[in-house]
Every structure is written in structure tokens, then in C-alpha cells.
Amino acid sequence: MIEITWILVLSGVLFAIGLFGLLSRRNLLFMLISLEIMLNGVALIFVAASSLHGNVDGQLMYLFILTLAACEVAVGLALVIHIYRQQQDLDVDKLTKLKG
Amino acid sequence: MNSLFMNDLLMNDLLMNNLLMAIPLLPLCSAAILILFQPNERWTRILGVSSVSLAALLALLLNVQVWDEELFIIQASLGEWLSIGTSELASQHAGSLKLSFGLYLDPLSLVMITIICCIGALIHVYSASYMIQDADQCRFFAYLNLFVSSMLILVLADNLVLLYLGWEGVGLCSYLLIGFWYQKTDNNRAANKAFIITRIGDTAMLIGIILLFYQFDTVNIQQIQQQSQVFLQANTAGENQLIALSCLLLFAGAAGKSAQMPLHSWLPDAMAGPTPVSALIHAATMVTAGIYLIARNDALYQLAPQVLMFIAIIGVLTLLLGATSALFQTDLKRILAYSTISQLGYMFLALGVGAASTAIFHLMTHAFFKALLFLSAGALIYCMNHEQDIMKMGGLRKKLPLLALSFAIGCAALASLPMTSGFFSKELILQQVAMAEQPLLWWGALLGALFTALYSGKLFFIIFMGKPGHAPSHKTPAVMGAVLIVLMILALFGGIQPQGILHQFGELTLDSSSGLTLLEHGLPILVPLIGVILAWFLFGQTRGDKPVNRVGLGRFIHSGWGFDTLFSSVFITPFKKLTYLNRHDIIDASFRALETVSYRLHLMFNRLQTGQLRRYSASLILFSILAIAWGVIR
Numbered sequence: 001m002i003e004i005t006w007i008l009v010l011s012g013v014l015f016a017i018g019l020f021g022l023l024s025r026r027n028l029l030f031m032l033i034s035l036e037i038m039l040n041g042v043a044l045i046f047v048a049a050s051s052l053h054g055n056v057d058g059q060l061m062y063l064f065i066l067t068l069a070a071c072e073v074a075v076g077l078a079l080v081i082h083i084y085r086q087q088q089d090l091d092v093d094k095l096t097k098l099k100g
Numbered sequence: 101m102n103s104l105f106m107n108d109l110l111m112n113d114l115l116m117n118n119l120l121m122a123i124p125l126l127p128l129c130s131a132a133i134l135i136l137f138q139p140n141e142r143w144t145r146i147l148g149v150s151s152v153s154l155a156a157l158l159a160l161l162l163n164v165q166v167w168d169e170e171l172f173i174i175q176a177s178l179g180e181w182l183s184i185g186t187s188e189l190a191s192q193h194a195g196s197l198k199l200s201f202g203l204y205l206d207p208l209s210l211v212m213i214t215i216i217c218c219i220g221a222l223i224h225v226y227s228a229s230y231m232i233q234d235a236d237q238c239r240f241f242a243y244l245n246l247f248v249s250s251m252l253i254l255v256l257a258d259n260l261v262l263l264y265l266g267w268e269g270v271g272l273c274s275y276l277l278i279g280f281w282y283q284k285t286d287n288n289r290a291a292n293k294a295f296i297i298t299r300i301g302d303t304a305m306l307i308g309i310i311l312l313f314y315q316f317d318t319v320n321i322q323q324i325q326q327q328s329q330v331f332l333q334a335n336t337a338g339e340n341q342l343i344a345l346s347c348l349l350l351f352a353g354a355a356g357k358s359a360q361m362p363l364h365s366w367l368p369d370a371m372a373g374p375t376p377v378s379a380l381i382h383a384a385t386m387v388t389a390g391i392y393l394i395a396r397n398d399a400l401y402q403l404a405p406q407v408l409m410f411i412a413i414i415g416v417l418t419l420l421l422g423a424t425s426a427l428f429q430t431d432l433k434r435i436l437a438y439s440t441i442s443q444l445g446y447m448f449l450a451l452g453v454g455a456a457s458t459a460i461f462h463l464m465t466h467a468f469f470k471a472l473l474f475l476s477a478g479a480l481i482y483c484m485n486h487e488q489d490i491m492k493m494g495g496l497r498k499k500l501p502l503l504a505l506s507f508a509i510g511c512a513a514l515a516s517l518p519m520t521s522g523f524f525s526k527e528l529i530l531q532q533v534a535m536a537e538q539p540l541l542w543w544g545a546l547l548g549a550l551f552t553a554l555y556s557g558k559l560f561f562i563i564f565m566g567k568p569g570h571a572p573s574h575k576t577p578a579v580m581g582a583v584l585i586v587l588m589i590l591a592l593f594g595g596i597q598p599q600g601i602l603h604q605f606g607e608l609t610l611d612s613s614s615g616l617t618l619l620e621h622g623l624p625i626l627v628p629l630i631g632v633i634l635a636w637f638l639f640g641q642t643r644g645d646k647p648v649n650r651v652g653l654g655r656f657i658h659s660g661w662g663f664d665t666l667f668s669s670v671f672i673t674p675f676k677k678l679t680y681l682n683r684h685d686i687i688d689a690s691f692r693a694l695e696t697v698s699y700r701l702h703l704m705f706n707r708l709q710t711g712q713l714r715r716y717s718a719s720l721i722l723f724s725i726l727a728i729a730w731g732v733i734r
Binding site: 019022023026028031092093095096097098099 | 711712
């Protein structure tokens with residue numbers, strides 16, 4: 001059995017990678033992918049904690065998160081496609097039409 | 101005089117009550133119809149003239165009905181107006197007020213309504229001819245009718261608040277009519293001036309009415325008079341300063357409406373209105389309201405002899421001011437305006453020496469000859485193609501014989517030459533002043549009479565004698581001529597004092613044994629003659645066309661003793677400066693500060709909203725971390 005510490009480190013690293021990607025990438029598609037990575041990093045903790053405590057609640061939670069992520073990606077990707085069609089570009093630094 | 105208040109004088113005749121109610125309502129209804137339905141010109145004239153004429157007929161009928169009565173009271177009510185604090189619980193307490201549209205007719209108000217209706221009707225007939233070319237006759241007659249109706253309500257009101265309603269109605273109509281030709285800015289300015297100056301007096305008067313209510317617990321005029329008489333007999337009023345104050349405040353209102361010093365300066369400017377309006381303001385309505393108010397509250401004023409003295413002094417000053425200023429004017433209508441101010445001064449002088457019936461008598465004769473003079477002036481101005489400068493006229497007696505005659509009679513009555521109507525009333529005033537043993541006032545009034553004769557003579561001689569000036573361009577229209585003839589008869593033979601008011605104010609001792617010297621008898625008869633003869637030598641042969649250069653004293657007097665300049669430097673200029681200083685309104689500053697702060701904050705927060713998605717997410721994450729950190733540390 002792998003130690004819980006390593007798993008926590010792994011999920012932390014995944015979250016950090018996602019965060020870094022979110023803040024550094026300018027392409028909207030990649031920002032979406034980074035978000036998914038962060039989400040998976042968090043979900044990993046649920047699974048690990050579930051097996052550590054012998055409780056299925058965590059795994060159940062993971063399933064929910066998975067579903068939610070799928071929905072979110074579906075909506076997000078649809079928006080991305082729509083934005084690309086409209087603006088011919090996915091660079092978030094240029095998509096600043098909503099500024100005050 | 102006490103018997104005046106006895107109830108058995110009350111006449112409860114249904115016919116008379118209805119007559120009384122119809123008199124103010126007729127012009128009022130006609131004004132309402134004219135305003136609401138705006139009939140065509142022909143019907144406008146018919147309706148406007150006939151309503152007032154009918155009211156005049158009814159007033160004459162009332163006169164006939166009460167011909168042989170010495171004292172009488174007719175009361176009628178047009179219904180409840182308002183009641184304050186008269187619920188069952190409060191009805192016993194002081195301070196409850198119940199007002200009705202009550203009409204009250206006694207000899208005094210009968211004289212007033214007869215003057216108002218008859219002179220008003222004559223002026224209406226005249227206006228129908230004078231205003232025939234005006235496009236806006238409907239508005240004109242509506243205002244004119246409303247004017248007469250307000251004045252009738254004023255003199256018939258049985259309580260001070262209803263009187264005040266009529267008072268304000270008169271003020272409003274004078275404003276509307278002076279500014280009738282509103283396309284010219286000067287007319288609007290004159291209308292505003294009349295409205296604002298009379299409003300100063302009105303405000304004082306309203307305070308006076310409230311003070312009277314505070315003291316007498318009623319606003320009913322007759323009850324106030326009764327209680328005043330009780331006070332007078334009990335001789336307890338000497339220490340009551342509050343009554344004197346309220347008398348003074350009422351007089352301020354009267355001075356505003358009746359153009360007494362220092363609130364007189366609106367009257368000469370009020371000449372901006374059409375001439376029939378000037379005649380109506382000066383003869384029948386408006387300026388007589390102040391005289392009526394004081395005469396009506398005669399018993400009340402007896403309680404405040406110092407205020408009566410003050411009124412007499414103001415009267416003398418005003419009559420001197422008016423007479424001297426009139427001497428220096430060259431505008432026909434302004435001469436007449438100043439002469440009205442001066443004649444009103446005589447009336448207030450008479451009121452001040454306690455001769456209210458004489459004041460009303462002079463009011464009546466003045467209404468006759470001043471209406472005659474104004475309507476003649478209107479006809480003259482019409483014939484001379486709207487020329488108002490008497491210096492450009494001259495030698496008109498052959499071309500306009502009717503007007504020459506009417507002016508001659510009007511001026512003679514104004515100068516109070518013997519046997520004209522003005523003679524009898526002004527004589528009586530001078531006699532009363534002499535009997536009141538106020539030599540200074542008497543000499544002042546006599547000097548005023550000299551000036552009056554002088555400017556009356558000047559007016560007539562310059563226009564109708566002398567060398568011919570501009571030729572008239574029109575003939576006098578027949579309707580105007582007919583009205584002038586009626587007024588000529590009134591101005592000549594109208595010097596019969598109505599007996600009713602004599603009884604109402606108590607008999608005056610007029611026998612020669614009352615201690616008047618020959619000088620005091622003779623001078624008032626001689627002085628007008630001297631004045632007219634002097635005027636003949638001074639102005640009889642002048643060729644008017646030479647320009648008038650006024651310097652020093654002449655200029656001062658011409659401007660009406662400089663009251664306009666005084667007011668403008670004391671009130672208007674500082675007020676303008678103050679408003680200029682406060683042009684950004686100090687109270688608004690707090691609201692503007694709120695606006696500025698919000699706008700600044702908006703600009704600040706606006707900068708955060710960059711539209712940069714990555715910055716948003718970064719700040720989201722940063723603040724989430726900070727929030728978690730705060731939770732952990734705490």
C-alpha cells in the first residue's frame with residue numbers, strides 16, 4: 001500500500017500544475033484542460049482518503065465530481081467552440097470585450 | 101352706532117338674499133364660461149358685458165329696495181367653506197374655526213357694490229368697443245369679469261378669510277390684466293412688480309388676520325367689530341398692543357393694494373395694461389379695496405388711535421408725493437396714475453382722522469371722475485394713434501370736442517372746482533381734518549389740493565389749448581362717447597353723499613358753528629381756483645414740442661420721489677448679489693458631494709474590471725488562499 005503522504009503530494013503537485021497552467025496559458029482550451037487537471041488532483045484525495053478510512057463515501061464523491069467535470073467540460077467546450085467561431089481566436093488576453 | 105349690531109335690522113327676505121347671491125356669482129359664472137368654452141368674439145362681448153351689466157342692474161335694484169331704510173343688514177350664504185376643530189369634542193374649546201362663503205350687505209358694502217358694478221359695467225361696455233381689434237378678447241373679458249367678481253366677493257365677505265380670498269383674486273386678476281399684452285417684456289415686468297409689491301402687503305395682512313383670530317377667536321368681521329366696541333366702552337384696550345399691531349398689519353395690506361407710500365411704486369407701472377383695465381383698477385376695483393378694509397374695520401381701528409394717526413400721516417405724505425410727481429410727468433396715463441395715488445392719500449387721510457364715511461364718499465366721487473378721466477384718456481390715445489406723450493398734443497379742443505368736454509369735467513372734478521362731485525367730497529375731507537385739529541395735516545392736504553389743481557389744469561391746457569400738435573387720426577367711436585357722457589353726468593352731479601354710510605358711521609357734525617375759522621372754510625374753495633389759474637399762466641400757451649430737460653429736484657420728483665431707485669439699491673441689488681454668490685446653491689453642495697464620491701469610487705473599481713480572464717482567476721485564487729489562511733490562523 002502506498003503511503004498517504006505520497007498521494008497527497010501527488011495530488012498537490014497535480015493541483016499546482018493545473019493552477020500554473022491556468023494562470024500561464026493564454027489559450028482558452030488549455031486553460032480548460034488545466035482546470036480538469038486541478039479537479040482530478042482534488043478527486044484523487046477523495047479516493048485516497050476513502051481507501052485509507054475504508055469508507056465508500058469518498059469514492060462516491062469521486063463519481064459525482066467526475067460527472068460534474070464531464071458536464072462542465074461539455075458546456076465549456078461548447079462555449080470555446082462558439083467563441084472561436086465568433087472571434088476567430090482563443091487568446092484570453094485578446095478576449096477582453098467585457099471590461100468595464 | 102351701537103344699534104348697528106342689533107338683530108332686528110336683519111332683513112330676511114328671500115328675494116333679496118337671492119339678489120345678493122347673484123351679484124358676485126354672475127360675473128364669476130361668465131368668467132368661467134369664457135375660460136372653459138371660449139365662445140367666438142361676438143358672444144364673448146355679449147356675455148362679458150351683459151353679466152356685469154346685469155349685476156349692476158341687480159345692485160341698483162337692491163338700492164331701490166332699501167331706499168327708505170336707514171340701517172339694514174342683508175345676509176346670504178353660498179355654503180360652508182371649511183371648519184377646523186369644530187368636532188363635537190372640540191366645539192367648546194377656543195381655537196375652533198368655521199368658515200362659510202357668507203355674504204354680508206350693509207350700507208357700506210351696498211355703496212361699494214354699486215360703485216363696482218356700475219362703473220365696472222360702464223368700463224365693460226367701453227372695453228367692448230376699445231378692444232374690438234384685439235385678437236384675444238375672450239381672455240380679456242374673462243379676466244375682467246373675474247376681476248369684478250373677486251372685488252364683489254371682497255366687499256361682500258362677512259369674514260376676513262373670505263375677504264382675503266377676494267383680495268388675492270383681485271391681486272391675481274390685476275397681474276393678469278396688467279400683463280395682458282404679454283408679448284412685451286416691459287408689460288410682464290410691470291405685472292410682476294404689481295404682483296410682488298402688493299404681495300408684500302398681503303403677507304402682512306394675512307399675519308394681521310391671524311393675530312385678530314388669536315385675540316378675538318373669530319374671523320367674522322361683525323363679531324370683531326362688536327367685541328372691539330365692547331373693549332372701547334370698557335376702555336381696556338389702551339394697554340393692548342397686540343390689537344394695534346394687527347391694525348398696523350392690516351393697514352400694510354391696505355397700503356399695498358391702495359398704493360400708499362412706500363408700497364405705491366407699482367401703480368404708475370401698472371399703466372402697461374390696456375386703458376380700460378387701468379380705469380377698472382383705479383376707479384372701481386383694486387385700489388379701493390384698502391380704503392374699504394379700513395372703513396369696514398372702523399370700530400377695530402378706534403381701539404388703536406396711534407395707528408389711525410400713522411395712517412393719516414402716511415396719507416398726507418402719499419398725497420403730496422402723488423400730486424408733485426403727477427406735476428412732473430409727461431405721459432398721460434402716468435399723470436393719471438400719480439393722481440390716483442394722491443387721491444387715495446386723501447382717502448387714507450380721512451380714514452386717519454376718523455371720518456370713514458367721508459373717505460368712502462371721496463372713494464365714490466373719485467371712482468366717477470377717475471373712470472371718466474381714464475376712459476377719456478383711452479379714447480384720446482386711441483384717436484391719437486397710441487400717442488401717450490401730452491407734450492406732443494395740443495390745441496385738440498376743436499378736433500375732439502367731446503373729449504375736450506369730458507377731460508374738462510374730469511379735470512375740474514379732480515381739481516375739486518366748486519360744484520363738481522370731487523369738490524364736495526374733498527371739501528368734506530379738509531373740513532374733517534380741520535376739525536380733528538391737526539394743522540400740519542391740514543396744510544399738507546391743502547398744499548396737495550393746490551398741486552392737484554395745478555396738474556389737472558396743466559393736463560387739460562396742454563392737450564386741448566395751446567398751439568396744435570399732432571392731429572388726431574381717428575374719430576371717437578360712438579360707444580365710447582356714450583359711456584363718457586354717462587360718466588360725465590356722474591362726475592358732475594355725483595357729489596351726493598350716500599345717506600346709508602352716514603348713518604352707519606354715525607352722524608358728523610357739519611354745522612358752521614363747529615369752530616372752523618373763515619380761513620379754514622375759505623381756503624379749500626379758493627386753492628383749487630388759484631391752482632387752475634396758475635396752471636393757465638404757466639401752461640396755457642405752451643407749444644408742447646420742446647424737449648423736457650430734468651435735473652436735480654425735477655428729476656427726483658419725476659421718478660416718484662426716487663422710490664424705485666431706493667428699492668432697487670436697498671433690496672434688489674443686494675438680493676441679486678446674494679443670489680449670484682449662492683448661484684451653486686449651498687444646500688445642493690452635499691448632494692453634489694455624494695455624486696462626486698460615488699463617481700470617483702466608480703472610476704477606481706472600474707479599473708479592476710479589465711476583462712482579463714487570467715487576472716480574474718488569479719485574484720480569485722489569491723483571495724481563496726487568503727480566506728483559507730485567515731480561517732486556519734484564527
